[in-house]
Amino acid sequence: MAGAEWKSLEECLEKHLPLPDLQEVKRVLYGKELRKLDLPREAFEAASREDFELQGYAFEAAEEQLRRPRIVHVSALHRRIKAIVEVAAMCGVNIICFQEAWTMPFAFCTREKLPWTEFAESAEDGPTTRFCQKLAKNHDMVVVSPILERDSEHGDVLWNTAVVISNSGAVLGKTRKNHIPRVGDFNESTYYMEGNLGHPVFQTQFGRIAVNICYGRHHPLNWLMYSINGAEIIFNPSATIGALSESLWPIEARNAAIANHCFTCAINRVGTEHFPNEFTSGDGKKAHQDFGYFYGSSYVAAPDSSRTPGLSRSRDGLLVAKLDLNLCQQVNDVWNFKMTGRYEMYARELAEAVKSNYSPTIVKE
Numbered sequence: 001m002a003g004a005e006w007k008s009l010e011e012c013l014e015k016h017l018p019l020p021d022l023q024e025v026k027r028v029l030y031g032k033e034l035r036k037l038d039l040p041r042e043a044f045e046a047a048s049r050e051d052f053e054l055q056g057y058a059f060e061a062a063e064e065q066l067r068r069p070r071i072v073h074v075s076a077l078h079r080r081i082k083a084i085v086e087v088a089a090m091c092g093v094n095i096i097c098f099q100e101a102w103t104m105p106f107a108f109c110t111r112e113k114l115p116w117t118e119f120a121e122s123a124e125d126g127p128t129t130r131f132c133q134k135l136a137k138n139h140d141m142v143v144v145s146p147i148l149e150r151d152s153e154h155g156d157v158l159w160n161t162a163v164v165i166s167n168s169g170a171v172l173g174k175t176r177k178n179h180i181p182r183v184g185d186f187n188e189s190t191y192y193m194e195g196n197l198g199h200p201v202f203q204t205q206f207g208r209i210a211v212n213i214c215y216g217r218h219h220p221l222n223w224l225m226y227s228i229n230g231a232e233i234i235f236n237p238s239a240t241i242g243a244l245s246e247s248l249w250p251i252e253a254r255n256a257a258i259a260n261h262c263f264t265c266a267i268n269r270v271g272t273e274h275f276p277n278e279f280t281s282g283d284g285k286k287a288h289q290d291f292g293y294f295y296g297s298s299y300v301a302a303p304d305s306s307r308t309p310g311l312s313r314s315r316d317g318l319l320v321a322k323l324d325l326n327l328c329q330q331v332n333d334v335w336n337f338k339m340t341g342r343y344e345m346y347a348r349e350l351a352e353a354v355k356s357n358y359s360p361t362i363v364k365e
């Protein structure tokens, strides 16, 4: 499995394919070609000074007679948040989402409590939320800040939470990771509980947003419920490694955008994190001190199946996407997945299937 030396799928395709083939491969892999955004020169200069990648693309919708375009700029990014947020502001970003548990190493592999649980903090008024409130207000930007939450009002329970901060600087609310991985070194159940807040959608000045945290992207019904509650953009802040999920990554968030007539933003960490003590995870692997390679490759996908190229696998980055939210309804009106979905039938059958005396409907000869 490649580490940092393999920069990105896009770079590899561009290096090896003749132009006519490249155009066809890109059409199949990424859908319609997106216009590159003309981002300010000073934004590129600042990104280069701070040593992170900057890319921008526009998702355009057809002009309508009754509605004006509903343009929103969103972004997915990695570390060095303040400098990166400043560059995002130069690019006119309206909503920004950071990677999962962005304030800490992804230490859940270790199963050691200290010092890692020291990173947990209040979603409402912890230091990270206060920091993000300043960023939000200064830059008139909605900030989605995924943290490890300590809920001291309920017995210090820990949760994997995304705090949503309005562009006014007020905390709009929070949402919690519903599904906890039990795979490989993702020993996260040692640290926090399955979310209990359902599938909230946040009405912001720039559109209705939701957050499906990392492992929730493997659950189509989790995406569906955010969409049923009206989400137009669903962020998927993640921390995932190549050996486990790199072949799933380009498919899942993109498929969710198509299936739910919404935009999705898949955001991943970059690099390898080393821990002081060796750990194992009961999977036969020798004791080791790192999680594996977090392969970045963040991207934004649209309801019409188009998507941006991925950010690099090896560098911090800021991906700016200009979305016209009218595209959600336009695609819905063509494909009608919402209208043709048999939700009542699924609800009835699922309600039966979860009963302890249920037996699956299998017709046999």
Ligand SMILES: NC(=O)NCCC(=O)O
Binding pocket: 100, 181, 186, 213, 214, 215, 216, 238, 239, 240, 241, 244, 245
């Ligand atoms: N952070 C997290 O839930 N990772 C699980 C692995 C994956 O979903 O790819």
